Amino acid sequence: MTNAQTEPTPEHTGPWRVVLVDDHGIFRAGVRHELEQASDKVEIVGEGEDVATSVKAILATVPDVVLLDVHLPGGGGAEVIKKVHATQPKVKFLALSVSDAAEDVIGVIRAGARGYVTKSISTDDLIDSIGRVATNDAVFSPRLAGFVLDAFSGSIDVASIDEDLDxxxxxxxxxxxxxxxxxxxxxxxxxxxxxxxxxxxxxxxxxxxxxxxxxxxxxxxxxxxxxx
Structure with missing residues (x-):
């Protein structure tokens, strides 16, 4: 019997470091204000308005979580995830979008996002969702969770959705x-x-x-x- 012990996982200290990605500057400013005023648990360390600026900001800061809009100039949120994960696979993404369409939800989850919430979410719930995603949990707005379950159970033919929409x-x-x-x-x-x-x-x-x-x-x- 071995006496070897596993090294304990270091506890997280300080606020969760977040990059905010959205193509509307007013929305980014509003979210930044809400998050930083409501809690000391979140720190916005970068922003992006399209695929190129978002990837640059994320790779420069390597945040705990990226709050990611689905529809972005230059290829969309899924493209941001793919480009970042090519060199930084541990960066976690939480989609924050006005869209609740199945193809948007499934598209970013397939790309590698760990959660998807809509922009109607409350500030407190968003802060909670950021923490959960940062600690490897998966977070979905209630209605959207059904899309993901249906996709993985085969109730939705994801391949045919992609092919038709393409x-x-x-x-x-x-x-x-x-x-x-x-x-x-x-x-x-x-x-x-x-x-x-x-x-x-x-x-x-x-x-x-x-x-x-x-x-x-x-x-x-x-x-x-x-x-x-």
């Missing part, structure tokens, strides 16, 4: 989701600041790429995949 441009995806939610062409145009004619063009393109005949089939397609 055919659509970012703008076509935006139009598709609004149409599937029951928006009229006029309402979509107003929401996305484009003309009704442009909406019609995008809808036609979406239907053709997904091999669907009308907006009712499109709604069923999106609902079945939990995209709306």
């Amino acid at each position: 055919r659509l441009s970012q703008r076509e995806r935006e139009v598709m989701k609004l149409i599937a939610r029951g928006y009229s062409y006029k309402e979509v145009a107003k929401e996305l600041f484009i003309s009704i004619k442009t909406v019609e063009t995008h809808v036609s393109s979406v239907l053709r790429k997904l091999q669907l005949s009308n907006r009712y089939q499109l709604t069923k397609w999106a609902t079945d995949r939990k995209l709306v």
